Amino acid sequence: MPEIPVIQQIEDVTARMMDDLQRALKKPPSERRWGMVIDLTKCTGCEACTVACKAEHKTPPGVNYNLVIKTEMGTYPNVREIFLPRPCMQCENPPCVEVCPVSATYKNEEGIVVIDYDVCIGCRYCITACPYGARSFDFGEWYTMGTPEIAPYETAPTFEYSEKRVRKDDASPIGNVRKCNFCIERVHEGLLPACVTTCVGRARLFGDLNDPNSLVSEILAERSSFRLKEELGTEPKVYYLT
């Protein structure tokens, strides 16, 4: 007699993480420490995260808050392909912040590295300073520029940083540096980042690293993990499981 199917014993991972969020949101912001855990054994390289992020933030050509780096390893027929999603690392010691001449980008009290679009002057020093290539510049381009009309999704309002903005003319965020902010405006509503909810392999996890009972903390306690370029001392809050 086979054992009872394991699948019956789990709840949807996002439902669990949304419960975690409710606990975190009850705490003062300074006591939260948002982090992301990406299980590389579960990433299928589909880039649903990349596209969901674009859809959530209506980012233009050249601006990808997230991407998935694909690397083929080995020699035929012993070949593997590794998929590594790359959001902003939300470093504890963010090199991008130091170089900003106008303090437009800073680490907020929840540990998220944010950009104040209305202060950013578009000098792009931070792009150079970021060791992860997580930042890009909004040159004011449009996907549907060469077509009969700019599609309405390119000019639909977005809610980044809980601000309603319509990207048009020369207004921010055009002319600003842009990056992932862990969808903090969603998180404050008790919602998970768009890349996390849409992940079809359930490789992406999100939660409060300060809460030992959060899924991300539990998993980091159980599994071995690494962070990108740890030797730089940036202390990223994005952890990868292998």
Place this chain on the structure above:
Amino acid sequence: MGKKQKSPLQTKITRRDFIKTTAIVGGTAAITSQVDLAFRRVASIEGAPHGDKVVPYPLNKAENVIYSVCLQCHTACTIKGKVLDGVMVKVDGNAYSPMNMLPHLSYDTPLEEAAHYDGKLCPKGQAGVNTEYDPYRITKVLKRAGKRGENKWQAIPFDQAINEIVNGSTFVDGTKTPGLQEIRAVQDPDLMAALKKDAMAVAGGSMSLADFKAKHAAHLNLLIDPDHPDLGPKNNQFVFQAGRIEHGRKEFGKRWLKDAFGSINFYEHTTICEQSHHIATIQVTNAYKGKGKWAGGKEHLKPDFANAEMVIFFGTGAFEANFGPTPMSELVTWSLADRNMKMAVVDPRLSKTAAKATWWLPVKPGADAALALALGRWIVENERYDANYLVNANKAAATADNETSWSNATWLVKIENGKPTRLLRPKEAGLGDADAFVVSRGGKLLVVDPNDTKNAVEGDLFAAGTINGIAYKSALQLYKEVTMEHSLSEWADLCGIPVRQIEEVAREYTSHGKRVGVDMYRGPVQHTNGYYNGQAVLMLNVLVGNAGWTGGYGGGGGHWHEDGSKAGPFNLKKLHPGKLGSFGVTLTREKWRYEQSTLFKRDGYPAKRLWFPYTGNVYQEIIPSAAAGYPYSIKALWLHKGTPGFSPPGPNPTLQAIADPKVIPLVIADDIVIGETSMYADYLFPDTAIWERWGTPHTTPAIQVKVSKFRQPIVDPLPEKVAVFGEKQPVSMEAAMLAIAEKMGLPGYGKDGFGAGMDFNNRQDYFLKMAANLAFGDKAGGAEAVPEADEEELRVFRAARAHFPKSVFDEARWKKSVGNDDAIWKRVVYFLNRGGRFESFSKAYKNEKLGHPYSGMFSIFVDNVAAGKHSGTGAHFSGLPIFEPVKDAFGKVLHQSAEEYPFQLFTYKEVTGGQSRTVSDYWAQLNIAKENYVYMNKLDSDRLGFKEGDVVKLMSLTNADGMWVLPNNNDRAVAGKVKPVQGIRPGTVGVSWHWGHWAYGAQDFVIDDSLVKGDAQRGTGLCPNAVMIDDPALKNATLSDPIGGSAAFLDTRVKIVKA
């Protein structure tokens, strides 16, 4: 440096009359150069506008959500459309549905709560917003204003188009089109029935042609060919050819074409997808219905990925294509990472699934049967099959062993002239007259009735003997002999997989009892030997007896019935007053035995083209058959959401045919854009996009609970609104059909179209009845009806639809579509509020068994197929899975020189690509990549001196120039950039499917003398189909699988040269 690029508004003005305009575009951005911006920002910090600080996030409000169903690929995932100011701004997964959550929300979860949950969704689904608002969508009817394919158009009023299509018209180049009115020769249902009965009698030989002609002398002119009455009435010369069409629209279309217009020729596209996989599964799972009839087989079974301990994917995977990434990925990643499930992937390319597999088996394309038979040989030789399962010869024996399925492993097959022919019958064995079969038990022959629930019969697995002079062997014995035709090392050479790997995979696969399974899809079956490959793969499941078991193999949870045939309030199969009906040999000769036609009496073997007794929807044969006039020519063709000049293998001759008004006098199309083939139409109707229309797609067997998904409009359709039967509605496939019905007076439309008091004036009149049936359920008395919406549910329902104009949403009118019944309406609202209905996840499993197990038999020897003959040779098909070389329509082995054409070409789908409809997805397909590539192993590219990025051209036996030949347009080379990699089998070359467009917004076109510029980034890369070989026996179409009907996408050898 100034503002260099002109405002998009300027180009828009030239075409605003026929391409949609949207209010929100009013504030279109001015585009400035990069340098400008950088300096400008520095200079104007203080003047930078602030956003509205801290606004409430609106996208998790139930009032901004409509649940529907995606169709960026055929997985058709349940989705959650988020709407702001009437614009669909984001798409996510529907948390009520098991496709998007694991487990999904309880069905009674309040709407406000559910709105907080965004279910998972693949990149194509996420990019649905891009397809919906594609700037190249058409909104008015276009009429050809140049030659076909020249891409010159005139926007015309809808009513003018309908009038010209019904009554005929003349074009600027002097061509005249016939009207549908003259094609609809038979209009009287009684006459149709009488002609059908006697024509069938002539075909069957029970009536002479002379008698037929005498009896129907007055009506012979209504037939296509009075000498061959079985070809049917002239009505059949109007053909409907759909690409992607699904349940809901499919039934809508068949009711119109087959039942009201009276043409037999309604087609889907399945043979260019993976039809032979369906046909192999159906034939292997058919139930015996008595009198030699087999029916009721399942078309698709899948392993229970969530609980399996080992799975093998043949020519498919879990993370790209298949059925599909959204529901399947998590089941597999979770099992791999958290349960240590083992996985083998058979694919010449290191797919994303193979990248995570324990074993990657880079098989030689088309040699899947060799690998499957090698695995089978090892399993049989080492006695690693489930003998307790296989001895069960009928249902009673299965039940006694706590099994829901059984097989014909032990049934005896007659051996004639040394070859297995048909199943042995009791009468032949001297065992009486029972309509049953025979097994050997301890050498004694016994009668077995497969469906007997009382008398358990077991048989000997390996039996052979003679009875009444008839030699026999058991089916498993014969299967064993097939696997023994080659040694393991010979099989290994044939399939290109080392013996060691074959043994490892076979051992692992048979080390987990019933918690294993083999999945297959397109890879093994898009070959001329596709059916046999599929059958050989399926055997691996049968040998371990995994069907019905948790972690094993099953058909999924199934669905409720939208047609009302079970218990729902509207039985749509019957609600058709004045139904005309149709009959005759189908244009593709599908579902028809050649020997039972009058053409067989005329021509004998070989038939001029293949006949397909076991399959349907033979897409690649539709236009080529019409062009060849076999079995008859046609007068009119309607292309719906399909592109037969682009998507089948070797379609150059198809393009020549469709461009020629002498071959196909009238071509109608409906499409959301001007597509690769729809650009050859005489009239092009704008269609509603996925997020604007209705449908009832069925769900994948990867889902273990019962699901009825329901597609409904999320946003106001962009096509213009027109009046049909006095009601305003968006132009669409449905509106065009209804308007033609109105113009021609087709039965079953307009006032009382469904019956007294039930009008059929618009699309909702049809689809809301389906919603009512699904909300009611399949049990009498409403025992499983969904709850009625309460006031809050009704409020949210209305609020979420406040952005629709009355022509799309009118509550009183919708309610009328379901009979003005308050209870029915409130159930429909509850159902629509959730985008369908979804059984509780608790029903997925019953401990060690699947909650909805497959219950039936498996044929190892498929008697039904063994009974049929190849129309090119007259030879019987094999009842056993065999390994066959590539053959043409006359059954001749096809030779392609490996010296001249060193590479075997295959195609595949990227996870960001659908068929041809995702090139408008700027966030996905066009963001993740800029083009596709010619993938080859680095060993091969080094040998040929190709470097990454070199542009190369592909050429083949039947396309020596390597060209797409586009009539009245610019030809295009089958050329692309080389990408040398390690993850592909040497000697093969792989090209993904979604690129190489010459239309779909990639090319300029002219409407009303105004030039509309195409977007060059949509025309990059290559589509390799043009070099796929055409059948030398047919000349004008690709090779096909004579049993499963699949088009041979993967049977072409190519040479590759620098372009």
